[in-house]
Amino acid sequence: MSGEVTLSVIKADIGGWVGHSRIHPALQERAVEVLRDAQAQGLLVDFHVTAAGDDLQLIMTHRRGDDNPDIHGLAWRAFEAATEVARELKLYGAGQDLISDAFAGNIRGMGPGVAEMTFVERASEPVIIFMADKTSAGAWNLPLYRMFADPFNTAGLVISPSMHQGFRFEVHDVKEHRRIFFDCPEEMYDLLVFIGAPARFAVKRVFSRATGEIAAVSSTERLSLIAGRYVGKDDPVMIVRAQSQFPAVGEILEPFAFPHIVEGWMRGSHHGPLMPVAAREGNPTRFDGPPRVIALGFQVAEGRLVGPVDMFDDPAFDEARRRAAQVAEYLRRHGPFEPHRLPLEEMEYTTMPDVMKRLAERWEPVA
Numbered sequence: 001m002s003g004e005v006t007l008s009v010i011k012a013d014i015g016g017w018v019g020h021s022r023i024h025p026a027l028q029e030r031a032v033e034v035l036r037d038a039q040a041q042g043l044l045v046d047f048h049v050t051a052a053g054d055d056l057q058l059i060m061t062h063r064r065g066d067d068n069p070d071i072h073g074l075a076w077r078a079f080e081a082a083t084e085v086a087r088e089l090k091l092y093g094a095g096q097d098l099i100s101d102a103f104a105g106n107i108r109g110m111g112p113g114v115a116e117m118t119f120v121e122r123a124s125e126p127v128i129i130f131m132a133d134k135t136s137a138g139a140w141n142l143p144l145y146r147m148f149a150d151p152f153n154t155a156g157l158v159i160s161p162s163m164h165q166g167f168r169f170e171v172h173d174v175k176e177h178r179r180i181f182f183d184c185p186e187e188m189y190d191l192l193v194f195i196g197a198p199a200r201f202a203v204k205r206v207f208s209r210a211t212g213e214i215a216a217v218s219s220t221e222r223l224s225l226i227a228g229r230y231v232g233k234d235d236p237v238m239i240v241r242a243q244s245q246f247p248a249v250g251e252i253l254e255p256f257a258f259p260h261i262v263e264g265w266m267r268g269s270h271h272g273p274l275m276p277v278a279a280r281e282g283n284p285t286r287f288d289g290p291p292r293v294i295a296l297g298f299q300v301a302e303g304r305l306v307g308p309v310d311m312f313d314d315p316a317f318d319e320a321r322r323r324a325a326q327v328a329e330y331l332r333r334h335g336p337f338e339p340h341r342l343p344l345e346e347m348e349y350t351t352m353p354d355v356m357k358r359l360a361e362r363w364e365p366v367a
């Protein structure tokens with residue numbers, strides 16, 4: 001494993017301040033204490049703790065590879081420790097995403113979201129970590145497609161010899177627990193048939209076809225499918241490597257200049273625009289939204305996280321924010337009607353089944 005570094009981003013909502021709007025600093029401080037001890041013991045090379053809305057984000061580097069029980073256990077302990085603080089402060093939904101009671105070796109499927117990748121550090125290793133609040137796994141499909149398959153977004157696909165062969169997409173069917181790979185550009189149209197339906201199909205990883213190396217990874221855990229009911233939204237994360245055989249930093253950020261519509265927002269049951277914001281603005285309040293995305297950039301150096309740089313803290317994204325606010329206003333006027341409210345099959349994990357059950361006897365046949 002020497003020479004390889006693993007970047008793990010593990011996140012959970014363990015209590016909101018106030019309601020579902022942001023993380024209380026005391027929770028972040030508690031998580032830092034837990035991770036600092038782990039670093040002192042040599043388990044972590046480096047870490048950065050941050051928040052996206054009401055989601056606590058653990059960004060960690062280490063030498064143990066993906067799906068390591070010690071790293072996942074550490075994240076679980078950090079969430080449990082911070083949940084204790086959330087309970088003392090009676091924060092909203094304390095422990096919300098910790099669906100399972102006891103840690104059993106892998107944090108996947110227990111509630112938190114996980115994006116991890118292991119790679120040999122390049123001579124220079126820029127990475128961007130995207131973190132969203134008030135939306136679901138699958139929200140990255142459109143931006144990932146743009147970054148890695150759309151030449152109108154990514155000039156390098158056309159003019160960089162190291163990217164011209166294109167990229168390979170790993171797509172997960174989150175309901176059937178199966179996966180498939182598509183090579184782009186040849187299989188672009190097949191890819192789009194699936195990832196255009198992000199509630200069911202999510203891009204899990206992207207690989208360079210020139211080198212086979214991992215370019216991007218996202219969290220695809222769907223909380224409602226794990227819990228079987230609505231507990232909160234997935235609020236996914238994603239790691240993208242930049243430059244050289246991968247898209248340039250600006251090509252990776254560019255898709256977010258268009259605030260595309262995602263599912264989430266109030267009670268996890270509405271469509272709304274994904275607004276790119278500086279980290280200090282990642283606290284959704286209007287109708288518990290609109291959905292937010294923040295992006296932190298780091299240079300990885302011998303496993304150290306040199307950063308963060310707050311990538312959406314740029315007035316060039318003001319127009320996207322303004323547009324998102326306008327789209328939010330327009331959608332809000334639909335109130336409880338689709339397409340602001342999610343379609344029926346997506347409401348399956350909300351109050352809808354209870355209402356259906358309660359009224360079951362009152363439905364009568366029409367002649």
Ligand code: 13P
Binds near residue numbers: 020231232267
């Ligand atoms: P309450 O019904 O507990 O207020 O929850 C609503 C909500 O915020 C959904 O997560």
Ligand code: 13P
Binds near residue numbers: 134233288
């Ligand atoms: P979170 O998923 O961010 O906890 O939001 C839940 C919610 O119901 C907001 O209205």
Ligand code: MG
Binds near residue numbers: 015019020054093096
């Ligand atoms: Mg919450």
Ligand code: MG
Binds near residue numbers: 020133233235
């Ligand atoms: Mg959240």
